[in-house]
Amino acid sequence: MSETTTRPAPGAHIADPAALGLGAFALTTFVLSVVNAGIVPAKVEPVVFGLAFAYGGGAQLVAGIWEFTKGNVFGATAFCSYGAFWLSFWYLTGHTDLSGAGADLHKGLGLYLLAWGIFTLYMTVAAIRVSGAVLVVFILLTITFFLLAFGDFGNSTELTKVGGYLGLLTAIAAWYASFATVANFTFKRTVLPTFPR
Template sequence: MSERRTTGSTAGAPRAGAPDNTQAALAGADIADPGPLGLAGFAMTTFVLSVFNAGILPHTLEPSVLGLALFYGGGAQFFAGMWEFRKGNTFGALAFSSFGAFWLSFWFYVARVAPSLPPADAHKATGLFLLGWTIFTAYMTIASLRTSGAIAAVFVALTLTFLFLTIGAFADAHGITKVGGYLGLLTALLAWYASFAGVMNSTFKRAVLPTFPLAPTVGQA
């Protein structure tokens, strides 16, 4: 924050050592809950990709998810994670930042990396990519048991989604991948519910939709 220059006077300029009242006010300001945004971005992108994984629409149309992966599931969700850091919510910060980064890395993998991989072994690289996210999601599922039933349900379903997609990729088994696709659709619906409950309860200033809290201090470090 730079000082404002004045002609012949220092009136209005901050004094050395004095607290910055503007920054202090901002630090104490209320911040809207970023959770519904992060969940919505995750839900929609997961839903669209899962439609293709489940075989409901042909894989030739799968590139249509890349815009969502870059801007909504990736960008918007990543920023939601940054705001969770500001709110002091360690679980939300790690979850939204990481899954925002997942969608950004998915976009990069599909758009830039996958086309250069040897066709015969590309499925193994995809399996390894998914395995890492399966492990991360599994331990986050354990942590989610101290948040709310709505969030825990999302993580349980997502862990199963990643698990089946990982097995399907390593085995190059489209039937197992389809199971992962349908589990992904379930995950998206659960995440949409959690997002809907969050925005409804915040807007109406009361518990309109239940989220089933599992601990008194939800998601706090």
């Protein structure tokens, strides 16, 4: 007589790190987007640096490593990558002397944002198979990166402001996905739908 044993999924004992990763991404994106949208003066942008290092960068990297442990390639790639984005943003804008770039600074920043837009675009394709909530985040983020990139390439404050407002929508969508993950787990039922695929 043979006995069938069911092995638990990899990392089944680990809580879903998506709530942390999405929450860290949302909050940091929200604060920077308020600056980009021109809602507060650009001179207060340094308030983002601590968030970019600790929450957007550090917390997302931790969430990404946990996603690797759970066997989630999409979550691991997304959270580790955007954690690295925020750490690079913290270093680039807060600890790098960019004065030598002169008038070409906007071209360099535009290239930086464009590259992240391209990465986000192909992650958006993969997000189609994750959930509707995550897909909305990636669609909005892709558009945000491209608007901010073209805003820098064209030295256009108007495009940057529009990118800032799209960033706010992106943050709200990511907060919703994070909140849904926490609430649905806590209440042990679907309180907020994420429209799984």
